[in-house]
Amino acid sequence: MARIVNALAELGQYRALFCDIWGCVHNGVAPFPDAVKALRAFRKTGGVVILVSNSPRPGRSVAAQLDGMGVPRDCWDDIATSGDAAQFAMLTGEVGRRVHHIGAPKDETFFSDLSDDLKAVAANQPAITRVPLEEAEGIVCTGLFDDMTETPADYMDVLEQARARNLRLLCANPDIEVDVGERRVFCAGAIALAYDQMGGDSLYLGKPHAPIYDLARRRLAALADVTDAQTLCVGDGILTDVQGGLNQKIDTLFITSGLAAGHFGDDTANPDATLLERWILEQTLEPTWAIGHLR
Incomplete structure (x- = not known):
């Protein structure tokens, strides 16, 4: 015990x-x-x-988020995020070079905010291009588009299309749910779990x-x-x-x-x-x- x-x-x-x-x-x-x-x-x-x-966000973006929330920098030394690990997987082609994004506008930094070591990785790899689902080689999921109103059920059609094409899904946040104040909302892990349950292939990098x-x-x-x-x-x-x-x-x-x-x-x-x-x-x-x- x-x-x-x-x-x-x-x-x-x-x-x-x-x-x-x-x-x-x-x-x-x-x-x-x-x-x-x-x-x-x-x-x-x-x-x-x-x-x-x-968090599907890079560590630097999370640090800025913590600053804005009033979490003092003297209570931590460094940050490691699922977003950091997932960026590396994406840049090295784990879900192809042409990817479809499932996620919110707030997660745009996943594609643009690279640490210096990841910039070096990106410089030695073919570019990652974001495309519509029908053109994609894989999916990058950072979360729901609107986690305050949506649930994984809203993504069943998209996931069924992806499963029919055997697309791999990169899950940038394995959490199923989190609490935002007094409200509980779904995360990318809930979408990846739904994809797994229908026979899809999800790749998880976080805890x-x-x-x-x-x-x-x-x-x-x-x-x-x-x-x-x-x-x-x-x-x-x-x-x-x-x-x-x-x-x-x-x-x-x-x-x-x-x-x-x-x-x-x-x-x-x-x-x-x-x-x-x-x-x-x-x-x-x-x-x-x-x-x-x-x-």
């Missing part, structure tokens, strides 16, 4: 965090003050915080899959010499953050007040231990630690 802790500071054996963002550091609208305080305190003890996100952890380790290695045994994966997604940590044999801290908050009692800051144990047994995925809020 995962031990419930009251504060990150109780886990002094770790020197680095691979910390989820949405649901842990902010709620899509504003930062969580206790989380910011906890991350600042961790860094002051010499710890390194790599924010690891399933819980290995490429994003390889990227996070590279970002961490540039800042400090820290082993996996000294690293803690922090997040509210049992199928992403916890599963990813288990896959990589890295300890995990499960934030119970996020996506699964309704299962652990009325006091989201203090999960009911009995309810938590029962729920974890049902998931067959056991985190190392659990906490109500990151604090």
Whole structure:
């Protein structure tokens, strides 16, 4: 059974965090003050915080988004995103050179905002061209066009056409859902899951899959010499953050007040231990630690 802790500071054996963002550091609208305080305190003890996100946006774009939301830069060291890993896969032709985009205008930076190392990759590859579905060799999915009004059901016709042509779908965000303030919306992972269920071929680069952890380790290695045994994966997604940590044999801290908050009692800051144990047994995925809020 995962031990419930009251504060990150109780886990002094770790020197680095691979910390989820949405649901842990902010709620899509504003930062969580206790989380910011906890991350600042961790860094002051010499710890390194790599924010690891399933955002389809490149890390630099996510940094700008965090700035705009009021998340201070002194609570994190670097960012690794599913968007970063997916950009590399796209540029190296994993879904062809002529791609059809499923996603919102806000995700346009996926195609234009490249890090210096990815610019070098792009310079040595044939250009990626965005085309209508009927001309595409593959699909890049960053999310829904309008996640406030749409669901995956709105994309069934497009996905059926893609499946009929055996197009591969690059999923830039494996999350199924996220909470935007008090509202829960679908992500690219929900579309990719629907495509898989109809027999399509989806490629995932974010949590819980290995490429994003390889990227996070590279970002961490540039800042400090820290082993996996000294690293803690922090997040509210049992199928992403916890599963990813288990896959990589890295300890995990499960934030119970996020996506699964309704299962652990009325006091989201203090999960009911009995309810938590029962729920974890049902998931067959056991985190190392659990906490109500990151604090």
